[in-house]
Amino acid sequence: MAAHGTQFQRVWMPLIILFLITAVEFLIAFTVGPELKTLKVSVFIILTILKAFYIMAYFMHLKFEKVGLIYSLLAPTLFVVALIFILLYESAEMPQGEPSPKSKVEKVEKSEHH
Amino acid sequence: MAQHAQVQTTPKNGIWGGGYEPLGANFGKLMMWFFILSDAFTFSALLISYGALRFTHSADWPNPEKVFHAFPGIEGHAPLVFVGLMTFILIVSSVTMVLAVEAGQEEKNREKCAWYMLLTILGGLTFLGCQAWEWSHLIHGGITLHQNVEGNVLFGQLFFLITGFHGFHVTTGVILNIIVLVLVLDGYMDKIGHYDLVEKVGLYWHFVDLVWVFVFTFFYLV
Numbered sequence: 001m002a003a004h005g006t007q008f009q010r011v012w013m014p015l016i017i018l019f020l021i022t023a024v025e026f027l028i029a030f031t032v033g034p035e036l037k038t039l040k041v042s043v044f045i046i047l048t049i050l051k052a053f054y055i056m057a058y059f060m061h062l063k064f065e066k067v068g069l070i071y072s073l074l075a076p077t078l079f080v081v082a083l084i085f086i087l088l089y090e091s092a093e094m095p096q097g098e099p100s101p102k103s104k105v106e107k108v109e110k111s112e113h114h
Numbered sequence: 115m116a117q118h119a120q121v122q123t124t125p126k127n128g129i130w131g132g133g134y135e136p137l138g139a140n141f142g143k144l145m146m147w148f149f150i151l152s153d154a155f156t157f158s159a160l161l162i163s164y165g166a167l168r169f170t171h172s173a174d175w176p177n178p179e180k181v182f183h184a185f186p187g188i189e190g191h192a193p194l195v196f197v198g199l200m201t202f203i204l205i206v207s208s209v210t211m212v213l214a215v216e217a218g219q220e221e222k223n224r225e226k227c228a229w230y231m232l233l234t235i236l237g238g239l240t241f242l243g244c245q246a247w248e249w250s251h252l253i254h255g256g257i258t259l260h261q262n263v264e265g266n267v268l269f270g271q272l273f274f275l276i277t278g279f280h281g282f283h284v285t286t287g288v289i290l291n292i293i294v295l296v297l298v299l300d301g302y303m304d305k306i307g308h309y310d311l312v313e314k315v316g317l318y319w320h321f322v323d324l325v326w327v328f329v330f331t332f333f334y335l336v
Contacts, residue, residue, distance in 0.1 A: 007216075010212075011209060011212050011213065011216075015205065015206075015209050018205055019202075019205075022198075022201060025331065025335060026194065026198065028335075029179070029194065029334075029335045030179075030193075041336050044331050044335050044336055045331070047331075048327055048328055048331040051327050052324055052327060052328070055208070055320055055323060055324050055327070056320075056324070058212075059208050059209070059211070059212050059320045059323075060316075060317055060320045060321075061313075065137075065138055065139065066137050066138030066139070068136065068137045068138070069137040069138055069139055069144075069147070072137065073147060073151055076151055076155075077151070077154070080154065080155065080158045083158065083162055084158070084161075084162055084165070087162045087165050087166055088165060088169075090166070091165060091166045091169040091170060092169070094166065094169075094170045095170065096170055096171065096172065096173060097167075097170050097171045097266075097268075099171070099173050099174040099266060100174060100262060100265070100266045100267040100268070
């Protein structure tokens with residue numbers, strides 16, 4: 001079984017795409033403010049899932065495996081993705097918790113902090 | 115042409131009758147995939163719980179850009195730079211792992227495979243070193259399992275639990291990679307005629323990278 005496509009297509013292109021998506025995530029993290037929190041979080045999760053698919057497809061070679069194997073792994077993963085979004089929605093309905101008590105907090109070796 | 119362990123190419127006893135690979139993967143590779151799936155569920159449970167706790171304690175949840183702003187050896191404010199470096203190191207170590215698998219399976223080049231395995235191991239050890247520095251920096255800065263000067267104590271508890279569990283996986287991954295490197299150098303893969311073992315630990319290593327991508331997003335960006 002010869003390698004599928006050139007090494008650039010199999011290895012370096014997915015790497016470049018991963019770096020680009022990460023760069024976009026950093027950009028969003030630094031520029032988008034807290035007013036668009038739900039949208040920001042959803043975009044982060046979608047971009048991260050996209051990165052996950054690239055890693056699974058190219059680095060873990062899943063794209064070139066038998067369709068049966070792909071489905072047997074993808075179907076349970078989709079349940080997890082659904083759970084992530086369900087939780088995000090539900091957490092908006094959950095009651096807010098108590099803030100932590102501002103007890104005696106010490107910083108260890110704060111003076112030698114370098 | 116990639117060399118794999120020998121198995122029937124056409125099913126003699128029907129697809130599920132034995133002696134054949136119905137999903138196109140050998141026993142070890144299939145089991146590694148299913149183990150990875152189960153481990154993914156465990157991490158997902160932890161990260162989803164993190165999400166629930168984080169958004170029900172928004173009042174005093176620390177801002178990641180304020181907490182993760184240090185870089186070893188540099189005074190001053192470098193928000194998220196160190197974790198960006200850690201992500202870079204782990205993703206590159208995944209690439210060297212892919213190259214190791216290809217050197218073994220496609221090219222049957224023992225030396226090249228060994229070199230790439232070594233680079234992967236070094237990447238993993240560097241990541242662990244970075245994580246240790248991050249932990250020590252947070253603990254000395256007042257964020258521990260018991261207290262949090264920046265806000266809710268749950269932040270530190272969840273952070274150390276989840277990055278610790280991930281770091282444990284990185285550690286076992288590095289150990290497995292070292293074992294496989296020794297076997298590669300020993301000529302074991304050439305003796306049995308295939309480099310499938312490198313591919314299997316490669317799957318585990320990519321899974322470790324995959325989890326980090328999620329941990330990084332959930333803790334440092336959200």
